[in-house]
Structures are given as C-alpha cells and as structure tokens.
Amino acid sequence: xxKKISTIPFKDTAEQAAKLDAVIAECTPDVSKLMHVMQxxxxxxxxxxxxxxQKIADGMKVPLEKVYGVATFYAQFxxxxxxxxxxxxxxxxxxxxxxxxxxxxxxxxxxxIGAEECTADGRFSLTAxxxxxxxxxxxxxxxNDDVYGKITAADVxxxxxxxxx
Amino acid sequence: xxxSHVLVCGGTGCTSSNSQKIIETMEAExxxxxxxxxxxxxxxxxxxxxALGPIMxxxxxxxxxxxxxxxxxxxxxxxxxxKGRMVKRLLYTETVTPTEIKGLNDTNxxxxxxxxxxxxxxxxNPEDINEYIAYDGYQALAKCLTELTPEQVIQIVKDxxxxxxxxxxxxxxxxxxxxxxxxxxxKYVVCNADEGDPGAFMDRSVLEGDPHCIIEAMAICxxxxxxxxxxxxxxxxxxxxxxxxxxxxxxxxxxxxxxxxIFNSGFDFDLHIKLGAGAFVCGEETALxxxxxxxxxxxxxxxxxxxxxxxxxxxxxxxxxxxFANIPAIIRKxxxxxxxxxxxxxxxxKVFALGGKIKNTGLVEVPxxxxxxxxxxxxxxxxxxxxxxxxxxxxxxxxxxxxxxxxDTPIDYDNLTAIGCMMGSGGLIVMDEDNCMxxxxxxxxxxxxxxxxxxCTPCRIGTKRLLEMLDKITEGKATLxxxxxxxxxxxxxxxxxxxxxxxxxxxxxxxxxxFFREEYVAHVVDKKCPAGVCKKLLSFSIxxxxxxxxxxxxxxxxxxxxxxxxxxxHSIDTSKCIKCGVCIDSCKFGAIIKK
Numbered sequence: 001x002x003k004k005i006s007t008i009p010f011k012d013t014a015e016q017a018a019k020l021d022a023v024i025a026e027c028t029p030d031v032s033k034l035m036h037v038m039q040x041x042x043x044x045x046x047x048x049x050x051x052x053x054q055k056i057a058d059g060m061k062v063p064l065e066k067v068y069g070v071a072t073f074y075a076q077f078x079x080x081x082x083x084x085x086x087x088x089x090x091x092x093x094x095x096x097x098x099x100x101x102x103x104x105x106x107x108x109x110x111x112x113i114g115a116e117e118c119t120a121d122g123r124f125s126l127t128a129x130x131x132x133x134x135x136x137x138x139x140x141x142x143x144n145d146d147v148y149g150k151i152t153a154a155d156v157x158x159x160x161x162x163x164x165x
Numbered sequence: 166x167x168x169s170h171v172l173v174c175g176g177t178g179c180t181s182s183n184s185q186k187i188i189e190t191m192e193a194e195x196x197x198x199x200x201x202x203x204x205x206x207x208x209x210x211x212x213x214x215x216a217l218g219p220i221m222x223x224x225x226x227x228x229x230x231x232x233x234x235x236x237x238x239x240x241x242x243x244x245x246x247x248k249g250r251m252v253k254r255l256l257y258t259e260t261v262t263p264t265e266i267k268g269l270n271d272t273n274x275x276x277x278x279x280x281x282x283x284x285x286x287x288x289x290n291p292e293d294i295n296e297y298i299a300y301d302g303y304q305a306l307a308k309c310l311t312e313l314t315p316e317q318v319i320q321i322v323k324d325x326x327x328x329x330x331x332x333x334x335x336x337x338x339x340x341x342x343x344x345x346x347x348x349x350x351x352k353y354v355v356c357n358a359d360e361g362d363p364g365a366f367m368d369r370s371v372l373e374g375d376p377h378c379i380i381e382a383m384a385i386c387x388x389x390x391x392x393x394x395x396x397x398x399x400x401x402x403x404x405x406x407x408x409x410x411x412x413x414x415x416x417x418x419x420x421x422x423x424x425x426x427i428f429n430s431g432f433d434f435d436l437h438i439k440l441g442a443g444a445f446v447c448g449e450e451t452a453l454x455x456x457x458x459x460x461x462x463x464x465x466x467x468x469x470x471x472x473x474x475x476x477x478x479x480x481x482x483x484x485x486x487x488x489f490a491n492i493p494a495i496i497r498k499x500x501x502x503x504x505x506x507x508x509x510x511x512x513x514x515k516v517f518a519l520g521g522k523i524k525n526t527g528l529v530e531v532p533x534x535x536x537x538x539x540x541x542x543x544x545x546x547x548x549x550x551x552x553x554x555x556x557x558x559x560x561x562x563x564x565x566x567x568x569x570x571x572x573d574t575p576i577d578y579d580n581l582t583a584i585g586c587m588m589g590s591g592g593l594i595v596m597d598e599d600n601c602m603x604x605x606x607x608x609x610x611x612x613x614x615x616x617x618x619x620x621c622t623p624c625r626i627g628t629k630r631l632l633e634m635l636d637k638i639t640e641g642k643a644t645l646x647x648x649x650x651x652x653x654x655x656x657x658x659x660x661x662x663x664x665x666x667x668x669x670x671x672x673x674x675x676x677x678x679x680f681f682r683e684e685y686v687a688h689v690v691d692k693k694c695p696a697g698v699c700k701k702l703l704s705f706s707i708x709x710x711x712x713x714x715x716x717x718x719x720x721x722x723x724x725x726x727x728x729x730x731x732x733x734x735h736s737i738d739t740s741k742c743i744k745c746g747v748c749i750d751s752c753k754f755g756a757i758i759k760k
Contacts, residue, residue: 032477034459035442039401066460073461073618075443076401092363093558093594094520096608102746130443131363132402135520136178136215136527147181154750 003072004116006080010049019044020052024059031062034070038077047078075130083118083125085163087111090140092131099152100139104128106153107141110160124163167205169246170224174287176211176373177366177405178527179218184208186235187219194242204246210374212287214274215527217257220287227268231257274525274544279506281514282330282367282490283530286374291409294416297377303422305496306381309388310430318389319345322492324500326512331357331448331485332560332589333665334511334578340482343472344390347480352392354383355476355483357453358399358406361445362561363612365592367516368486370528372399372406375490376413380423380436382492387434390482395436398453401443410438445562445616449664450483451475452618463620464664485590487516507533511577519545521594522552534575537567541595552597556680560589562609562616563669565676566602585676587669601698602681603688607635609673617666624667627658631674638685639699641692648685652678693760700744703759709734711756718748718757 023040027033037060041052048071057064071077089095089104104126108114111124118125134140137149141159148159173179173188188208195201212220217231221241228251230241237255244250253261259274260267269275280286289296297303309318323338344352356379360368372379383395399407414436417423425433439457446452447462454476456462475481491513495503504512511533517540520526524546531540537557541547548554556566565586567574574580581588596605610632619625634651637643655671655678662668678685687693694702707718707727714732719725726742729735737748737757749757 032457032459035456036440039440039442069461070459073444074441077442093561093592093608094364094526096363097521097594097596097600097605130361130402130445131366132177133360133366133369134178134181134215135364135366135518136218137181138520138526140181149181 003079006047006049008081010051012045012051016044020055021059024056028060031060034060034062034067035074038067038070042077047081049079080116080118081122081125084123085143086125086127088127088129088132088142090130090132090134090138090142091128092133092135092138094131094135095139098138102153103139103141103151103156106156107160110156124160167203169204171204171206171246172209172222172224172287173206174210174212174218174220175208175291175405176215176218176286176370177403178211178215179220180405182219183235184219187221187233187238190235190238191242194239195246198242198247200242200246207290208292209288210286210291211283211370211528213278213283213370213528213530214525216525222269222287226251226266228266229257229260229269229272230255273546274527274529277535277539277543278530279514279532280530281494281503281506282371282487282516283374283528284494285378286370286528289375291374291376292412294377294413294420294422297375301497302377302493303381305493306384306388306422307428308496309385310428310432315345315389315391318385318496321496321500322389325491325495325503326500326507326510327488327491327495327503328511328578329485330487330491330515330590332362332563332587334588337484337488340472340484341386341390343470344392344480344482347473349480351394351477351479352387352390353476353479353481354386354390354392354395355450355454355457355481356383356395356397356489357448357450357483357485358397358403359441359448359453360400360403360486360590361448361616362563362590362592364520364558364594365518365561365590367518367528367591369400369403369406371486371490372403372410376406376410377417378493379410379486379489380413380417382489383436384423384427384434385492385496386482386484386489388432390480392480392482393433393435395434396439396457396476397436398439398441398447398457401440407438407440414438444618445612446618446664446666449666452664453483454481461618463618464666466663487591508575508577508580510579515576515588515591517591517593519593519595521558522548522597522600523595524549533577536573536575538572540576540593541572545595548595548597550597552599555596555598555600556602558594558596558605558673559592560587560669560672561592562612563587563665563672564589564592565672566596566605566680568680570680585672585679587672599696599698601639601694601696602677602684603635603639603694604696604698606674606677607632607639610635610670613666613670617670621661621663621667623658623661624663624670627654627662628667628670630654631658631671635674638688639694640701641688643689645686645689648678648682648689697759703744704739705737705742705744705746705748705757705759706739707735707737708756708758711754713754713756715753717751717753721747721751723747 221230327337328334452462452464471481712734719727
C-alpha cells in the first residue's frame with residue numbers, strides 16, 4: 001500500500017533517544033527482532049520518521065533499505081505523525097455492510113481531510129482500519145482508546161464535538 | 166468460599182462497551198457493602214453473544230444479564246447479591262418465562278451449539294492457570310508425555326479426522342506426520358493467530374478466553390513432531406489476547422508446564438509471542454514464517470514445504486488457533502469421540518463469527534454439517550428489521566457467498582467448495598436486500614489490491630485490473646463483453662498466482678457472478694443498481710403527492726439542489742445533486758426516493 005511520508009521536520013528528546021538506544025542494544029544482533037524494535041520505536045515517537053529508521057538500521061547493522069522495506073510493507077507502521085486524537089473507522093466486512101463507509105465519508109467531510117491524513121492543527125487524524133473484531137458493535141469507530149459502536153453518520157458531529165476543546 | 170460468582174465478559178466486544186468499568190464498579194460496590202469475601206467477580210473470555218454485550222452471569226442461579234450498564238451495577242449488588250432478588254429488567258428476555266428463569270443453555274442461541282474449541286470461553290478466568298487446570302487443563306499434555314509415544318499422538322490426531330480450521334482444511338494429523346518424519350537439529354511449532362479475515366474473530370476469542378489451551382496443544386504438537394520451540398504469531402490489533410497469552414505463558418513456565426523436562430519426561434518446550442504489524446498476506450504460512458524472521462512478509466514458493474524447510478530453514482508445523490484449540494479435547498476424550506461429530510469428511514465442530522445483518526451477532530460453534538438456515542435463523546435469530554435474506558459471505562476476501570437458494574446445504578469443507586464457496590476461517594457475514602453484490606465484490610477486491618504483497622505479477626496487477634473493471638461496472642460504463650473479460654481474468658489470476666492470497670482473490674467476484682449475474686447485468690445494461698447502493702447509478706427524486714412542502718430537505722441539502730415553495734411539492738435538480746442521501750434521512754414523510 002502507498003504510505004504518506006511526513007514532511008514535518010524531525011525532533012526528538014534526549015529521553016526518547018535513550019529509550020530507542022536501549023531497545024536497539026537489547027535486540028542486536030538478532031535481526032529477527034527488527035519488527036519488534038520498529039514497533040517499540042513507533043511506541044516512543046508515535047511514527048517512524050526517516051531519522052529513526054536510519055538509527056535502527058545503523059544500530060542493528062542492517063541496510064536502511066531493509067528497515068524502509070519492512071516499514072512500508074506493514075499497515076501498522078506510520079511514516080507520518082498521528083493527530084492528538086487518532087480517529088479510526090473500522091472497514092471490516094461486518095462494519096462495511098452496516099454502513100461504515102458512510103461514517104468515514106462523513107468524518108472526512110467534517111474534518112476536511114481524507115483517510116490516512118491529519119488536520120493542519122494536528123488535532124485529528126483519520127484512518128480506515130482493518131477489522132478490530134468488535135463486530136457485535138458494528139459499525140465501529142475509535143478515537144484514541146474510546147470505542148463508539150452501533151453509530152450512524154448522524155452521530156459523527158456529536159462524537160467529534162467531545163474532542164474539539 | 167464464595168457464595169456467589171459474578172462472571173463478566175472481558176472479550177474485546179464487551180470491553181469495547183465498557184465491561185472493565187463494570188467490573189471495577191462492582192468490586193467497589195461489593196466492598197462498600199462488605200460482601201467482598203462472599204461474592205467473587207471474575208473477568209472471563211467471550212460468551213459469544215456479542216450483540217447483547219456487556220454480558221454478566223451470576224451463579225449459582227445462572228441468571229443471564231445482558232446489555233448491562235455501569236449505572237445498573239449498584240442495583241444488581243443491592244437487589245440481587247444482597248437481597249437475593251434478581252433484577253428482572255436486565256435479564257436476557259429469552260430467559261424469562263412466566264413461571265421460571267431459564268439458564269443460558271436453554272436459549273435458542275446456545276441450545277444447538279456444541280462447544281469444543283470454545284469450551285472454556287466465558288466459563289473460566291483466562292488469567293488464572295488453576296481454573297484451566299480445574300477444567301481438565303494440561304491433562305492431555307500429561308497423558309501424551311507419560312503414556313503415549315509421539316507416533317501414537319499423531320495417530321490419534323489422524324484418526325480424529327481433524328482438518329485445518331484456518332481455511333485450507335488440510336488433515337492436521339497428516340501435517341504433523343510430515344514434520345515428524347524429517348530429521349533436524351531443531352524443529353518448530355508455529356501457531357497462526359494472524360486472523361486477517363475481516364469479520365472473523367474466533368481465534369482472538371480463544372486466545373482471550375482460553376489461552377492455556379493453545380499452549381497445551383502446541384506443546385503436544387511439539388512432542389509429536391519433535392519440536393522444542395514454538396512461536397505464536399498474533400495480530401498487533403489484538404492487545405487483550407496478547408496480554409493474556411503472555412500471562413498464561415508465564416504461569417505455565419512457573420508451574421513447569423513449559424520449559425525444561427516437562428512432567429519429568431525429558432521433553433523440553435518453550436514458547437514465544439511474535440507480534441504482526443498488519444499484513445493480510447502474513448496469514449499465508451510461508452509469508453508468516455518470513456515475517457517471524459524479521460522480513461517483509463512475502464510468501465515463498467512451495468516446495469519446499471514448511472515440514473521440510475520452514476521457519477529459519479528448519480522443519481516446522483504450522484496450525485491455526487482454532488485447530489490447536491481442538492487438540493487437548495481430542496487427546497483426552499479420544500479420536501472416536503471427535504469423529505462422531507460432523508459429516509463424513511469434515512469431523513468435529515466449527516466456530517463461526519456471525520456478523521452483518523443478523524440479530525444475534527457473535528460467535529457460535531456448531532457441528533460440521535449444520536445448515537446455513539439453522540445457523541442464521543435458529544441460532545442467529547434471523548435478519549433484523551423484517552428485511553429479506555440475500556446472501557451469506559463466507560471465507561472473507563478469499564471466499565464466496567451462499568445465496569438464499571442454497572441455504573439448506575450442510576456446511577462442511579467439501580460442500581462449500583462444491584458450490585464455489587470456501588469455509589475460510591469461519592467469518593459469516595449476512596447480507597440483506599439493501600446490500601449490492603457488485604459493491605461487495607468491489608469491497609473485497611479493494612481489500613486484496615491493498616493487501617497484495619506485490620511479489621508476483623498475476624496478483625499485483627491482476628487484482629488491480631479486476632478492481633478497475635468493477636469500478637467501471639458500478640459507474641455504469643461497462644458493456645456485457647466486460648463481464649466475460651472479468652471472468653476470464655479471474656481464472657487467469659487463480660491459476661497463476663504464487664500463494665493463497667492471489668489464488669483465492671477472485672473468488673468473491675466469481676461467486677457473485679455465479680449467483681447474482683442478473684445484478685451485474687442490471688448495472689451494465691439498465692445502468693441501475695437494484696439495491697440502491699452504487700451512487701453513480703442512483704437518481705433521487707421527490708414524489709409530489711407525498712411531499713408536504715416542509716422545506717426541511719431543501720435547507721439540509723449541502724449543494725442547494727432542492728427547490729420549491731413552502732407547502733408546495735419540492736423537486737430535485739439532478740444536475741446539481743451529489744447523491745449524498747441527506748434529504749432521505751431528513752424527510753419525515755418518506756417522499757424522497759432513490760433508484
């Protein structure tokens with residue numbers, strides 16, 4: 001799948017850098033742990049900027065091409081930062097047949113961004129995700145860790161309002 | 166000794182509707198009433214009836230509370246647990262009769278189910294190994310290690326007739342015997358918990374509700390095939406399952422049920438969890454192994470098969486979660502017991518995840534050979550809103566659909582294959598008259614285009630071309646000749662793709678073409694979408710005699726396409742209309758029609 005690559009300049013703190021160094025040191029030289037290191041790195045930074053990929057490649061002594069290859073292969077790895085509130089609409093089959101596409105369209109219209117994008121103020125990002133397995137609640141959307149189930153397009157404005165201030 | 170046990174579902178569905186908060190509130194309320202040593206609250210795995218979550222069961226009465234809210238908890242504690250009076254308004258309606266309260270197993274949803282793989286889900290606390298042991302846990306492993314030879318174990322699994330539950334349906338015992346026959350310094354057991362089929366969640370529920378059963382089965386497989394190390398490859402989207410599995414592994418290690426010299430038999434077995442990162446193709450066994458090794462999860466050509474050269478180049482047995490979940494019971498109760506359930510060539514039970522347009526969404530486990538009609542109407546409670554059943558989709562993006570005319574087909578591997586469908590992992594999505602089958606085929610193709618790993622050309626480019634043709638059809642730009650081309654391309658992709666993803670990707674198109682060809686023809690020839698889904702083919706209009714001229718729709722229309730004077734019939738300018746449907750939702754008189 002195509003991924004959006006961030007143009008936002010990379011910044012990190014000494015604390016973040018130290019955490020990543022520790023994870024790399026713990027897993028090197030076992031290259032089968034590359035994905036684990038990348039998952040931890042995404043946990044630390046929220047996404048995988050180019051500079052972080054370079055650091056992992058250097059630390060684990062694997063080509064950058066391999067790190068980038070893995071980052072672009074798996075849906076979970078983000079190359080752009082997420083919003084303060086990451087909105088995810090489940091597009092699994094059970095949700096889709098119950099109108100999840102309409103929910104996504106409505107969110108997209110209200111936020112003025114497409115799927116896999118972030119609003120200019122960095123407040124909301126929107127993702128269409130794979131089945132989260134809460135099919136009994138279909139259609140489902142999540143905002144960070146809050147789950148909203150059995151919703152309609154008409155509920156979208158009310159849900160967004162909760163996160164506007 | 167507790168006088169009452171409160172079981173609260175802690176599966177993903179109920180957790181999403183706040184069951185964790187219910188447990189916390191209940192514990193606090195019990196403490197406030199001084200009942201904390203009399204009533205025990207247990208967070209279990211999935212009960213299966215996800216539509217009615219959050220679910221709570223109170224024993225010894227066995228009464229079944231559904232759709233419980235945090236606000237209801239004080240009442241349950243005060244009335245039921247303190248004063249002994251059930252809170253009738255929260256009881257699942259089907260369990261209440263004028264004379265008595267029925268138990269869970271007497272309800273339509275549960276009474277025809279036969280739980281083998283889901284035996285402990287919703288019954289035990291998955292985070293306590295002692296509860297698993299109390300329900301015969303680890304007895305099968307003990308029996309294998311102390312009474313049976315590896316060959317005998319494989320023979321029992323072969324005799325049981327168990328076939329792979331991940332979709333392929335390959336005989337499990339045979340698979341084990343291939344790995345066992347290969348000599349190597351290291352062999353592996355891999356559990357495929359990369360449940361990628363959207364709408365299927367049985368593997369997650371087993372891991373969440375009964376993780377020890379998978380550990381036990383993998384150790385048995387290791388003993389039978391000569392492997393000493395195992396990997397469970399789990400989707401990262403399943404945090405609760407991962408956490409419980411990790412707890413279970415730690416507890417098993419503490420008790421010596423994993424590690425060195427298990428049961429003093431000299432057999433060593435260790436288990437690791439590996440997290441996936443969201444790639445559907447990793448459900449394919451060779452791609453999964455490539456991913457565990459830390460690479461892009463691309464499949465490898467077979468042969469060599471994993472039994473010869475699998476994970477890290479060593480002989481490997483790979484089974485899906487539900488397959489493993491059957492193993493301990495087969496060893497404990499014997500091959501004959503298992504083979505007594507099901508049909509001639511498909512033994513045992515199968516778990517289905519019911520979803521879509523069905524009343525009782527959730528997980529059900531029925532003997533192989535049960536008809537779709539029984540699953541949908543008897544257990545599933547039918548279609549909500551009085552709508553007509555149109556089709557059931559099985560096997561996810563690799564599967565097909567079963568139309569109403571074939572509802573009485575006994576569901577097993579071979580019958581489904583015969584009608585051009587596929588068992589798949591067991592996702593069963595019900596669709597009604599409002600779903601467009603061309604749109605559904607397009608939905609799945611959109612999925613496979615996104616998930617195709619790109620290694621082989623037939624899949625990478627072929628599925629993209631299929632999707633473009635479907636787009637053309639749903640936009641009303643296709644000709645009948647395109648339908649033939651569509652079919653031809655489907656067969657080409659099936660025959661030439663490298664792995665299961667590409668080989669099965671055209672199935673949703675082929676199955677809908679086979680059973681709903683007239684719907685494709687309607688899109689192509691009449692330029693109409695009979696179900697009213699494909700936007701480009703819809704036109705909106707207002708029925709003058711029903712319109713009261715309230716102006717609501719005109720005010721709501723985002724593009725100003727509706728005009729008309731107050732108390733006069735309105736009309737829609739179709740050249741401006743963007744077919745968003747806001748007018749239909751706002752009209753109180755049903756005057757707006759789309760067709």
